Amino acid sequence: MSNVIGIIRALNSGVKHLAVKRFTLRYPEQKLKFVGDGFQFNPETGVGIAGLRGRHILFHEHCTGCQLCSVACEGIAEAISMVKVHETWKHNKKAIMPQIDYGKCVFCGLCVDACPFYALYMTNDYELSSFTKSALIYTPAQLAIKPKISQDVEIKIDDRGASHG
Amino acid sequence: MTTQLPPGMHLETVDDKIMTLNVGPQHPGSGHMRLIIKVDGDYIVSCDPDPGYVHRGEEKMAEYRNYIQNIPHLERPVIHDSSNILYPYCLGVEELLGIEVPERAKYIRVIAAELNRCIYILYWLAIYGIFLGHSTMFMWPAGDRELFIDLLEAMSGARVTHAYLVPGGVRNDLPSNFEERCLRQVEYFEKRLKEYEAIFYQNPLLKARTEGSGILSRTDAIRLGTTGSVLRASGVDFDVRKKEPYDVYENLDFQTIVMKEGDSYARSRVPYLEMFESCRIIRDALKKMPKSGSVRTKLKPNPKGGNDEVYRRVESGRGAIGYYIVSNNRPEPYRVKISVGSFRNLICMPYLLKGEKLGNMPAVYWGLNYWPVEADR
Numbered sequence: 399m400s401n402v403i404g405i406i407r408a409l410n411s412g413v414k415h416l417a418v419k420r421f422t423l424r425y426p427e428q429k430l431k432f433v434g435d436g437f438q439f440n441p442e443t444g445v446g447i448a449g450l451r452g453r454h455i456l457f458h459e460h461c462t463g464c465q466l467c468s469v470a471c472e473g474i475a476e477a478i479s480m481v482k483v484h485e486t487w488k489h490n491k492k493a494i495m496p497q498i499d500y501g502k503c504v505f506c507g508l509c510v511d512a513c514p515f516y517a518l519y520m521t522n523d524y525e526l527s528s529f530t531k532s533a534l535i536y537t538p539a540q541l542a543i544k545p546k547i548s549q550d551v552e553i554k555i556d557d558r559g560a561s562h563g
Numbered sequence: 564m565t566t567q568l569p570p571g572m573h574l575e576t577v578d579d580k581i582m583t584l585n586v587g588p589q590h591p592g593s594g595h596m597r598l599i600i601k602v603d604g605d606y607i608v609s610c611d612p613d614p615g616y617v618h619r620g621e622e623k624m625a626e627y628r629n630y631i632q633n634i635p636h637l638e639r640p641v642i643h644d645s646s647n648i649l650y651p652y653c654l655g656v657e658e659l660l661g662i663e664v665p666e667r668a669k670y671i672r673v674i675a676a677e678l679n680r681c682i683y684i685l686y687w688l689a690i691y692g693i694f695l696g697h698s699t700m701f702m703w704p705a706g707d708r709e710l711f712i713d714l715l716e717a718m719s720g721a722r723v724t725h726a727y728l729v730p731g732g733v734r735n736d737l738p739s740n741f742e743e744r745c746l747r748q749v750e751y752f753e754k755r756l757k758e759y760e761a762i763f764y765q766n767p768l769l770k771a772r773t774e775g776s777g778i779l780s781r782t783d784a785i786r787l788g789t790t791g792s793v794l795r796a797s798g799v800d801f802d803v804r805k806k807e808p809y810d811v812y813e814n815l816d817f818q819t820i821v822m823k824e825g826d827s828y829a830r831s832r833v834p835y836l837e838m839f840e841s842c843r844i845i846r847d848a849l850k851k852m853p854k855s856g857s858v859r860t861k862l863k864p865n866p867k868g869g870n871d872e873v874y875r876r877v878e879s880g881r882g883a884i885g886y887y888i889v890s891n892n893r894p895e896p897y898r899v900k901i902s903v904g905s906f907r908n909l910i911c912m913p914y915l916l917k918g919e920k921l922g923n924m925p926a927v928y929w930g931l932n933y934w935p936v937e938a939d940r
Contacts, residue, residue, distance in 0.1 A: 404767040411761040412699055421706045430713075433738040437720045444861035446735030451720035473628045474635050506635040506726040511734070520720070553713060555751045560710065 419561040423551065428562060431549040436521040437507050441514045451507045452524040454498055456541035458485065460517035463494040470512035477502035478509060483538050495538035500526050522547050581608060586924070588616050594935035598912075598928070602921055610916040612909050618939040625899035629865055630656050633896070635726050640903070640937040642723050644683040646675045646715075647879035648937070649728045651886040652899075654809055654875040656730035659868035659890050662860050668732030669810040670852035674745075675718060675727055676877075677841040677848075681752075682711045683880035684834045684841075687932065691831055692763065694925040695772060700763045707755050710748045717741060732859035742849050749842050756838060764832060773827035777915040777927035780825055787911045790904045791882020792833040792932055797825035803878040815847045827923070830930035834880070865894040881905050881932045905938040 423430065434449035463480065471478040480494040487493070496509075496518070510518055523545035528534055551562045580603055587597035595616035601608040621640060625633050637652055638645035650672070657664060685704040692700025712722050717738050719727035727734055763769060779789070784797035794801055802819040804812045820836040822829040868890030876885035882904025889898040908931045915927050 401767040404765055404770075408762045408766045408768075411758055421709070433717045437735070439735075443857070445857065445859045448718065448735045448738040449720055450716065470632070473632045504635055504724065505721060506724070507720065507734070508631065508635065508726070511631075553710065553748070555747055560748075560751055 418559040421560055421562070423562040428551045429547070429549050430562075431552045432522050436519060437510060438519045439507075439510045439513065441516070446507075446511065449520065450522045450524065451505045451520045452522050453500065453520070453526055453536070453545070454509075454541055455519050455521050455544060456495065456538055457517045457519075458483075458487070458495065458538065458542055460515045461487075461490060461495050461538075462515055462517070463490045463492045464515070465494070466512045466514065467496050467509035467518055470509050474506060474508060475502045475504045477504075481538065496541070497535060497537050498541065499535045501531055501534040521545050522549065580604075584921075588613070594939075596935040596938075598924075600916070600921070600924070605920050605922070607916045607919050607921060607924065610913045612912050614906070614909060614935060614938050616939070617936045619936075621940045622899050622901060625896060627895060629894040630660070630730055630868075630896065631862070633899070634729060635724070637899075637901075638724055638726060640901075640940055641683070641879075641881075641934055643686050644679055644880045645723070645725050646672075646679040646728055647683075647877060648884055649726075650676055650809075650877045650879075651875045651884055652888070653728045653730050654877070655873045655886045655888045656868075658873045658875065659871055659888060660730065660862075660866050662731045662862070664732050664810075664860060665857045666811075667853045667856040668858040670848050671718075671733050671737060671858060672728055673811055673815070673848050674845055674852075675715065675725070675733070677844045678711050678715050678718075679725075680880050681838050681841050682708055682715070684838055685711070687834060687880070687929070688759075688831075691926075691929050694929050695769060697763065697766075697769070700759075703755075703759065703762075707752060710752055714741075714745055714748060717744070729859070731862055732857075734859070736858045745849060746846065749845055753839065753842050756835070756842075759835065764835065770828060772923065773831060773926050773930075774824075776827045776919055776923045777830075777930070778824075778826045779911060779915060783911070783914065784825065787914065788907050789882075789911055790907050791878070791880075792837070793830055793908050793911070793930075794882070795820060796822050796829035796833045798823040803876055803883050807876070809875070809877055811848070811851075812844075814851060815844050817844050817847075827926045827930045830932075831926075834932070867892055867894050868896070876902070879904060881934060881937065882908065901940055903937045903940065904932070905934045909933050909938055 432450040436449040437451045438447040465480055468478040468480050477499045478496045481497040483493050483495045507520055510520055554561055581601050584600045586600055588595045597613040599611040624636055638649050641648050685708040689701045689704040716722050719725040779797050781798045784794050784799055800819055800821050805819050817840045820833050822833055870891055872889040874887045876883045885902040887900040888896050891897040
């Protein structure tokens with residue numbers, strides 16, 4: 399008898415959820431809202447600023463071509479290689495800047511920690527899929543573009559349960 | 564005519580009644596591993612676990628990378644519990660390099676570790692549910708896990724492989740409205756956890772399948788060197804967080820969950836009850852945490868450790884994880900040895916499965932909290 403009651407209780411707790419809001423995020427119609435504009439790092443204090451670790455953004459006016467990001471990536475993903483750019487900057491005599499292969503990148507963000515010149519940050523852009531491998535290699539010019547991301551939904555918690563938007 | 568076999572090789576004697584089953588090596592639920600099971604009808608005669616299919620050489624890789632570069636790859640063995648597997652490494656390296664950790668960072672690390680423990684246990688519970696054919700119990704924990712993944716994503720910036728803990732503190736400070744959001748989601752999660760009780764843990768079907776199967780006695784649990792929830796389900800009160808408190812665990816209010824039965828049911832229930840304790844720890848840590856201050860001690864580039872060795876361990880979702888790190892005046896460690904709970908719990912699998920029904924094998928196997936990737940390292 400106690401078994402029957404137990405089964406009824408178990409079924410009942412499942413049936414109750416017919417009236418509860420659906421938790422599923424309807425991606426890509428809905429997209430999650432993130433904290434801040436991506437992971438950033440302050441080399442003066444040595445502490446980062448919270449944010450999503452998505453694809454990088456490179457500020458050409460700050461990059462000196464010091465290769466510290468590339469050195470930091472050695473032994474982790476080896477995704478960063480330094481390439482020639484056809485730009486003339488006073489602080490970048492060698493005219494080299496990082497090029498990132500997102501087929502290899504693990505998004506650990508240690509290259510951002512390594513940059514002492516506020517030149518390399520990460521952004522909220524996480525939709526990087528492509529049909530070819532070569533399209534995953536982002537040149538310095540591509541990395542300089544600020545991504546346009548729509549973020550609208552957050553987890554909402556009320557009496558009827560948790561849901562997205 | 565009998566052919567002479569070379570020395571050291573022998574053919575197995577075949578018994579008509581005994582059948583050999585290979586469970587795996589293709590992914591019997593977690594990572595690649597194989598159980599060589601011999602069955603007599605429906606009953607298991609012997610079981611021989613065969614790990615080693617996902618060996619990644621993490622320990623050797625750590626000898627060629629400096630103390631910071633080791634962080635992303637050392638969390639790869641258990642990506643669901645990445646803060647806890649990095650925790651002893653950070654504690655050990657801090658001791659080797661003589662780094663002081665700011666007080667606020669210690670609390671943040673504890674919160675990250677407890678959130679990650681919940682993420683791991685929920686994932687484990689989801690697979691446990693589907694192993695026993697309870698598909699609702701797969702959907703619910705997998706959905707509720709998102710609450711904690713979202714919190715850790717706000718904290719660290721990544722959903723699964725956080726690379727958040729570093730020697731000297733944490734990578735970045737908490738976002739602005741984190742405390743309020745964390746408290747709200749933890750409170751909601753505790754309410755949800757209570758619903759698991761009726762649908763899963765008090766379910767007579769689950770009880771019939773798991774109660775009294777795969778009993779591990781208290782003396783056997785100690786003798787076989789098990790750890791974590793397996794040890795606590797057999798009635799041994801051992802938790803590294805209580806016995807050898809690290810960071811700020813001694814200031815926080817929580818209990819060790821101990822059950823006496825030692826069967827599959829107790830092994831599935833101990834991690835579930837631990838999630839309530841994790842919620843208590845998170846709430847307590849948020850209350851006692853200093854509201855401002857630094858969260859990371861600045862390191863020199865390429866820090867070098869002296870001629871020294873250190874062993875530190877923490878409690879993870881699967882038991883004690885220990886790191887033995889040796890340094891020899893170089894930026895890279897000389898040797899990193901990782902001692903994991905999964906491998907130690909695997910040892911008792913042949914003892915538990917002997918005489919069990921084959922149908923109970925998934926419950927015993929997954930109840931041991933065994934993660935092949937972590938065991939092979």
